[in-house]
Amino acid sequence: xxxxxxxxxxxxxxxxxxxxxxxxxxxxxxxxxxxxxxxxxxxxxxxxxxxxxxxxxxxxxxxxxxxxxxxxxxxxxxxxxxxxxxxxxxxxxxxxxxxxxxxxxxxxxxxxxxxxxxxxxxxxxxxxxxxxxxxxxxxxxxxxxxxxxxxxxxxxxxxxxxxxxxxxxxxxxxxxxxxxxxxxxxxxxxxxxxxxxxx
Numbered sequence: 359x360x361x362x363x364x365x366x367x368x369x370x371x372x373x374x375x376x377x378x379x380x381x382x383x384x385x386x387x388x389x390x391x392x393x394x395x396x397x398x399x400x401x402x403x404x405x406x407x408x409x410x411x412x413x414x415x416x417x418x419x420x421x422x423x424x425x426x427x428x429x430x431x432x433x434x435x436x437x438x439x440x441x442x443x444x445x446x447x448x449x450x451x452x453x454x455x456x457x458x459x460x461x462x463x464x465x466x467x468x469x470x471x472x473x474x475x476x477x478x479x480x481x482x483x484x485x486x487x488x489x490x491x492x493x494x495x496x497x498x499x500x501x502x503x504x505x506x507x508x509x510x511x512x513x514x515x516x517x518x519x520x521x522x523x524x525x526x527x528x529x530x531x532x533x534x535x536x537x538x539x540x541x542x543x544x545x546x547x548x549x550x551x552x553x554x555x556x557x
Contacts, residue, residue, distance in 0.1 A: 360393035361386055362516035366479060393516040394437035402476055403440065403467065404430045407530075412464040413456035413482070423453045432467075433497055440465075440480075440512035443487065443498050445505045454508065457482045465512065471529055473522035481513040 365386040368376075373383035395403075408426035415421055425432070425442060432442045444454070457463065465478040487494045487506045498506055529537075 360516045360518060361389040362391070362393045363477070363479060363518040365389035366516060392438065392514070395434065395514055395517065396437070399476060399517060400434045400437075402469065402474070403432055403434050406430075406432060406467050406469070409468075410466040411453060411482075412466070413453050414460045414462060415452075415456050416459055421452055421456055428499075431497070438514045440478075440514065441493070441497070442510055442512075443494065443502075443506045444484070444508040444510050445502070446507055454484055457484055457510075463512070468525075470525065470527055471533060473525040473527055475520045475525065476517060477520065478512070478517045479515045481515065483511040483513065484508050485511065 364384065368384055368386060373385075376383040407429045408424060409432060410422050410424055412420055412422045427442075432440055435441055461481040461483065463480050463482045465476075465480065467476045467478070469475070485508065487509050490509055494503060494506055494509065
């Protein structure tokens with residue numbers, strides 16, 4: 359477990375709640391300034407096709423936004439930096455506005471099939487995609503480049519892996535096809551054999 363994550367999360371209010379419900383509070387001693395992403399985190403991020411990002415409005419309200427794309431669209435640049443392309447959307451720009459005044463964000467990445475989740479605390483920086491043509495070209499398929507408006511750089515402070523408890527396994531359409539496709543093809547073959555035998 360990355361100690362900086364709990365160092366940031368175990369506020370006085372959280373510790374009071376821990377004491378109230380469990381009789382004692384967790385205490386983190388000697389946490390570093392930040393926890394760098396390791397190989398396990400980088401590999402997990404590289405295989406995600408979606409994640410959620412939480413930001414905070416000027417009025418103090420939390421806002422959660424879903425982001426999706428091909429596997430690896432959330433790119434690991436180094437052990438403390440992630441980036442993803444932000445496309446033209448519904449023109450609300452709530453996350454973009456929030457990040458312009460409060461750069462603190464939380465990312466929530468799920469792997470339902472393997473019942474794993476990774477939480478990341480970070481600072482976000484938004485830059486015009488035109489200022490990074492080479493990076494945009496590396497990250498975005500040709501047919502999608504005209505829709506990219508911004509690149510969102512994520513400066514990772516810390517992360518935490520959650521246990522698998524209460525995560526219901528779910529599968530994408532591609533994963534279901536991978537598992538059931540051979541069975542359906544075999545059933546079709548057997549049905550064809552039966553039909554041929556009857557004629």
